[in-house]
Amino acid sequence: MAERLTKSAARNVFYGGSAFFFAIFIGLTAHSHYYMVTSSTDTTALTSSVARGKHVWEKNSCINCHTLLGEGAYFAPEVGNVWDRWGGNEDPAGARETLKAWMQAQPSGAPGRRQMPQFNLTDQELNDLADFLQWTSTIKRQEWPPNKAG
Numbered sequence: 001m002a003e004r005l006t007k008s009a010a011r012n013v014f015y016g017g018s019a020f021f022f023a024i025f026i027g028l029t030a031h032s033h034y035y036m037v038t039s040s041t042d043t044t045a046l047t048s049s050v051a052r053g054k055h056v057w058e059k060n061s062c063i064n065c066h067t068l069l070g071e072g073a074y075f076a077p078e079v080g081n082v083w084d085r086w087g088g089n090e091d092p093a094g095a096r097e098t099l100k101a102w103m104q105a106q107p108s109g110a111p112g113r114r115q116m117p118q119f120n121l122t123d124q125e126l127n128d129l130a131d132f133l134q135w136t137s138t139i140k141r142q143e144w145p146p147n148k149a150g
Contacts, residue, residue: 080144
């Protein structure tokens with residue numbers, strides 16, 4: 001056995017290791033895409049209203065303050081489970097009306113709280129946003145957020 005690693009042996013270890021870990025990376029990427037497509041998201045529930053609601057979410061830059069499934073800013077509460085928190089699974093109509101009333105009442109003016117701006121959303125935009133948040137509550141979140149309060 002050689003006492004030192006030769007240049008060619010070091011090169012072979014580098015290229016072999018790089019190829020090995022690149023293959024693992026490709027395999028894990030493919031597995032992640034397979035998981036997302038087959039089991040984490042209910043694509044049958046994606047309607048044009050849900051897509052419009054996502055557009056409302058993006059147009060008003062909600063992610064600059066809120067998190068959605070852990071992604072975004074931590075300035076305001078997580079909204080990936082807001083539908084569950086407001087009782088949407090038991091009373092969908094009540095949760096929808098609560099969400100709409102909450103959005104229309106902003107800013108709340110509560111002292112000592114950071115204020116959410118008034119976006120002046122139309123009834124259609126509010127319904128679309130509610131549909132989007134209802135749809136996000138059906139995504140398999142893997143126990144995220146860790147507590148119900150978000």
